[in-house]
Amino acid sequence: MTNPTVADLIARSNRLGSDPRNTNYAGGNTSAKGADIDPVTGEPVELLWVKGSGGDLGTLTEKGLAALRVDRMRALVDVYPGLDREDEMVAAFDYCLHGKGGAAPSIDTAMHGLVDAAHVDHLHPDSGIAIATSADGEELTRKIFGDRVVWVPWRRPGFQLGLDIAEIKKANPQAVGTILGGHGITAWGDTSEESERNSLWIIETAAAYIAENGAAEPFGRVRPGFEALPEAERRAKAAALAATIRGLASHDRPQVGHFTDADVVLDFLAREKAPALAELGTSCPDHFLRTKVKPLLLDLPATASVEESIARLKELHEQYRADYTAYYERYATEDSPAIRGADPLIVLVPGVGQFSYGANKQTARVAGEFYVNAINVMRGAEALSTYRPIPESEKFRIEYWALEEAKLRRLPKPKTHQGRIAFVTGAASGIGKAIATRLAAEGACVVVADLDLEKAQAAAAELGDADVAIGVAANVADADGVQAAVDATLLAFGGIDLVVNNAGLSLSKPLLETTEKDWDLQHDVMAKGSFLVSKAAAKALVEQGLGGDVVYISSKNSVFAGPNNVAYSATKADQAHQVRLLAVELGEHGVRVNGINPDGVVRGSGIFASGWGANRAATYGVKEEDLGQFYANRTILKREVVPENVADAVYVLTGPELSRTTGLHIPVDSGVAAAFLR
Template sequence: MTNQQQTPAVADLIARSNRLGADPKNTNYAGGNTSAKGTAVDPVTGEPVELLWVKGSGGDLGTLTEQGLATLRLDRMRALVNVYPGIEREDEMVAAFDYCLHGKGGAAPSIDTAMHGLVDAAHVDHLHPDSGIAIATAADGEELTTRIFGDKVVWVPWRRPGFQLGLDIAEIKKANPQAIGTILGGHGITAWGDTSEESERNSLWIIETAEKYIAEHGKADPFGGVRAGFEALPQDERRAKAAALAATIRGIASHDKPMVGHFTDADVVLDFLASERAPELAALGTSCPDHFLRTKVKPMILDLPATASVDDQIARLKELHEQYRADYTAYYEAHATEDSPAMRGADPLIVLVPGVGMFSYGANKQTARVAGEFYINAINVMRGAEALSTYAPISDAEKFRIEYWALEEAKLQRMPKPKTHQGRIAFVTGAASGIGKAIATRLAAEGACVVVADLDLEKAQAAAAELGGTDVAIGVAANVADAEGVKAAIDATLLAFGGIDLVVNNAGLSLSKPLLETTEKDWDLQHDVMAKGSFLVSKAAAKPLIEQGMGGDIVYISSKNSVFAGPNNIAYSATKADQAHQVRLLAVELGEHGVRVNGINPDGVVRGSGIFASGWGANRAKTYGIPEEELGQFYANRTILKREVVPENVADAVYVLTGPELSRTTGLHIPVDSGVAQAFLR
């Protein structure tokens, strides 16, 4: 058992953290930190030792576990005061925390560790509530703090998180024994208590008191009136416009490096964008470090009315992007020093479209979604600050000091190397079972966001759920033979993940019949699903692929039957040949846009196949005069390698074709058939 498991203080700390972090009014995702001090037995001496348990770097309060805590010797941590070299060198203290750690495992100590260790209270909470930050970012925040809280809460002028801020708050608590916490200028709140219950109670009292005061004393319209023409469009209309704009905006956000997107048309966003003061306030940017580290210092906001045409909006967005990049470069150059890290990118992470909603971006879906949540926090903060006073975020110079902080850069450098398909958005048809499901599973495992498209919505959603939450995969209904249905599925992809990078035309079926028994209906059905279906999917996906300007992949799951003339299979084999030639035609046409088109020719995949389970297997077995259960081995025995082909083999081929190793390959068909000489490509 670990010391954490033996110490009631830790159990109380985790329970308190989870409660506080579960409510977004208290703090943002992965924002804030909590701590507890207590006594445990030192396994070396057998004597009691005072410890500090504090949420470590990068964790989230709502989901915090014991492994997310850093455990430090309190005496050693506090002894760092004696060697503190001053504010100009305070970053060195983070490395010194490692020499205070107790035991193995746990999380790395965060920059806020000093605050928790130096404050003379058994339990400390540091949170980022919207109501608290509204007071913290008000131009007269100090006076408001006294008016709202009396002497129970003390104002702390803005200071970058670090050792000195910990010393400051410790001194404030010592000098104000009646105080239960502080408002940290431009940042958030800190509260404390002798027990876990008292600390939580004090934190909630500060948050709720600020909320109540803003509600009772704030202006009703802090953002001003409504701008004519900028009101929210009807839901269906704004979702359609969002889908039409998504690829262009993702291309804008991905100019420097590929990004995954998230879209929201929440009322709080639409109301803000419709207001008179939205452009002015958005230009001021966010204030809380947790916010702007994920949203950039300010968003990009479209200055056209909601009723403007899509073409006009796209043209203006591209102009604004150039202006945004120039402004961000100027911001970097104005504040960078010789020691500053290189500029990480000049593209916006938040793009606001009046009447439509907000697009947010990140390296993966979760990061993109959280960035959007943080900007909603920022809107709430601006509303509260403007309701009581004037919104006054920290200066651009201070934002830069945090955004390009050496400690922040070190944190970024410690992040694991991304997987091969991280940041890519895949759309796989027929993906609720068999080959399609195996492909979706492999792509998700390699870091892609996956849309499981299938005729059966329930099965598609169930297959997507197996891959993880909606930050990883979603299920959509898609009748690939229906153009409107295909467009709706592609639009759903654009709204879910911001764009599309990788399309796998896998949906298929087969009716094994000789020529004289093949009906016109049989012929049309198979051609509608595979030949026409692949054409419709490729056409619908090509538009956003081109608009993004990021290249991409289209993969056709064809068949060895596209080149091999087997018996009693006229309709299926003919449509597979159609698909095979679509690969060549589209490789030529889409190559100028960086879109690669390739095909995979499997042999009969029996195991896990929806096609074989639906009667195709029985028909093929009858054709070859063998029991159906022996069909897989029959196919294997006629190959050169004598090995059965399974869905995962096809998924492996898709992974390789769409990965970095074959980035110069297009128009290729890869056999995955264990070697069928009659199907060799010539």
């Protein structure tokens, strides 16, 4: 049974964390102190429950809390070795834990344990950070809040900051919280309700003051030519730039991307102060840990052509890498972790929008959200004063903090396909759906492309949220439709790495009954469709410069002359030779092209369900429900082929084990001797 104090804490945390005006994703922490029974003594013991390292307030559960004994936490004050060794105190928190399980205590645990209040909230609201990053933040704090909120000069999170805030609360009994210079806010209360009320009062009071007293145009005037392009034009330009930008952002390691053209971003990029403010970078540690210390800003107007923009982005990328490397070398010591890569995580394109990057889609999306937070912070600070983030040297101390490095090491080992973006045609059912499911399970971001948009979106939803998969409409026989689907992929995930040409249909007819329309339909969908998809995807694959995979789901019929399917088998043979041709052509770009030749896949197949199964059963003189077993009986292994068998082959072909394999066709047919490759 959940302790009532814990239940109240979780409810408060979820309310505060679900509103982005209060704090960013995974930012801030909350706590509560209360009594519980010590199972060893049977006596009550005072505990601190606090959000653990890496958790998110909006989705916090009891498992995300660390539970510590308050008496032992406060006893740490007597053994604190001083500011130069305060990082040692994080390890000491482990000796204060009550019981097993729960989350690891975060660096902010001292703030919650040492402050003499039953409930404490530490949050990163845009309005609060705007005051915290203003050049005259201390004066603004007094003006806005009187003596109810106390200014705390910038100090890196840690044990000493906890001691500082504890002393401030003791010396200012009328205060309900603090503004933490360059960082955020902390509030407290005797009850959970009072702490939440005080937090919201600080946030809302700051926001109201900025709205009522701030300059009308804090970012200055609009720069002619830098205004937002019309929606269709800017999204087309974003798609045209996406592969190139992802390639630049992935120079050190592959990244997944996220794009936003939110009004707040477009307005910022259009303004005269944008270049100088972008160069200053973000301030709140939660921000720059996910966005790097500053973004890469394209210094061309929105009217610049795609070709001009690409050329300039490449120049700016080289400059950015040199600048970041110099920043690292300015502050790194022999004890510093190795540089984690010099590529930007935020790329800003005036008139178009913001591209953000991370190891997976969620990380990329959150990085983008954090930079939007940073824009809001800069707007508030500039509206009242001058934006002044924490010093660059302090940013480095946090970015390359040993404790931050330890947190990164605790991350789970990535799956084989993490960071890869897969585009699978005909993926709303059958083989395609099994392939999409397997790739998503192995960590890939998946685009479910299908002729039926509703079914594509439903299949994608089964795989997870939009950070995992999306569904798009794709008539593979239509060049414009294919390009639109690929563009949607580029905008959703930043690029494309893995293409599976699976869409197909079949009409089982003998030669004399096969019409020209039958022939054209099957060739349009499979031969022409595979060509169009491969062509559109190859353009992005080449521009990225990251290599990639193209897989054709062909058929044993590409080499086996079965009866009554001349149009289907001929188009499968066409696909099979496309594999060889494209393997040769795309190899110089690191793109592997391979094929898979399944036997008839009856179970779960959209093709067989649409009439093909009945026709093939009639051709072979068996009942339709026995067709799968019929196919199995004629194989060497006597085993039926199901969609998951084909998905397994795609997984192996596109994984790390076959990185030197291209131009290959893999039979997945349980052994059909007549279809052996020669």
